[in-house]
Amino acid sequence: MKLNSYKKILIIIVSRIGDTLLTTPAIKSIASHYGDAEITVLGHPKRYKVLQYLPFVHCTGSISKNSAFCKGRFGKIYDLAFVYGYDESLVLYALRVSKRTIAFKQGNSKIDDRLYKSVEFPTSKSMHFVDILMSLPKAINISATSKRLSLFLTKKDRIFAENILIENNLNNKTLVGIQAVGFPTKSYRDWPIEYFSELCTKMINKNPNVHFLIYGGCDKKEKKKISWLFDSLMGHATSLIGMPLRETAAVMSKTHLYIGVNTGPTHIMSTFDIPMIVLNHCLLKNSVYGAIGHPHYFSIDHPNDKKCSEDSTMSDISVKTVFEVVDSVLKSL
Incomplete structure (x- = not known):
């Protein structure tokens, strides 16, 4: 043939x-x-x-x-x-x-x-x-035409997202998506949930119009963490915990900034030309898993690159370090 x-x-x-x-x-x-x-x-x-x-x-x-x-x-x-x-x-x-x-x-x-x-x-x-x-x-001599990840939203998807914003009175807010938790079985990749809360509080103090969309799945441990984060930001956050993938992707497309650990929804977000800040554990390096060809992608890598293990804690990335990047990106919007 x-x-x-x-x-x-x-x-x-x-x-x-x-x-x-x-x-x-x-x-x-x-x-x-x-x-x-x-x-x-x-x-x-x-x-x-x-x-x-x-x-x-x-x-x-x-x-x-x-x-x-x-x-x-x-x-x-x-x-x-x-x-x-x-x-x-x-x-x-x-x-x-x-x-x-x-x-x-x-x-x-x-x-x-x-x-x-x-x-x-x-x-x-x-x-x-x-x-x-x-x-x-x-293996059969097919070359890459592009290394950018792809996802396509339908008109129905976009209307769904627009309705979410209308129902929650979010159209005039600076919307920031938060993916605080990755795989429950690999929690060493997660930035401390308290650090996310501190970061978000700093952002609110700098810009009271900021509003957070909290993404996450239905795993019990994951839900407990992100529910705590949502409660700590009461009045400044909307929970999208448990929302199906396509619907979550549609809402993501309406945000102004994304902050998250390197996990599945982060790859979804990388299909949009929206600024994103990704916190990478040293076992999940940006050079191996980061977004290629994204125009506004900011990677914050774990500082321990030479002696990396699951014991290398993500708390080594300070809130100050992340906030400096966030502040710079928000000023450019």
């Missing part, structure tokens, strides 16, 4: 929000390379919606390692498939439905030998994750 004869292409990415969005440069590059191809992307049931309506994707849907086992029993409907991750059931599904499949080497010769391209996962600790995920299309 000639490369230009790929007319139906499948891409599978079952992962967290951040990793899902970090594949969008690869997806866009594949779509650009095969301009006439129909691109289908399958993602995690709770996260695939961040990929909906992308102009270079024709169809999106959900799949999981459990549901994949029962799918694809009716022949090969795709010409080419790319599979991210190491769930064998997802790779086997792609092998059932696609004439050719490209994936990272699975460590199982019975599967790897069936792949059109079995790609070694890059081991460089300094390689940006966008470039790591580009390794699959690069």
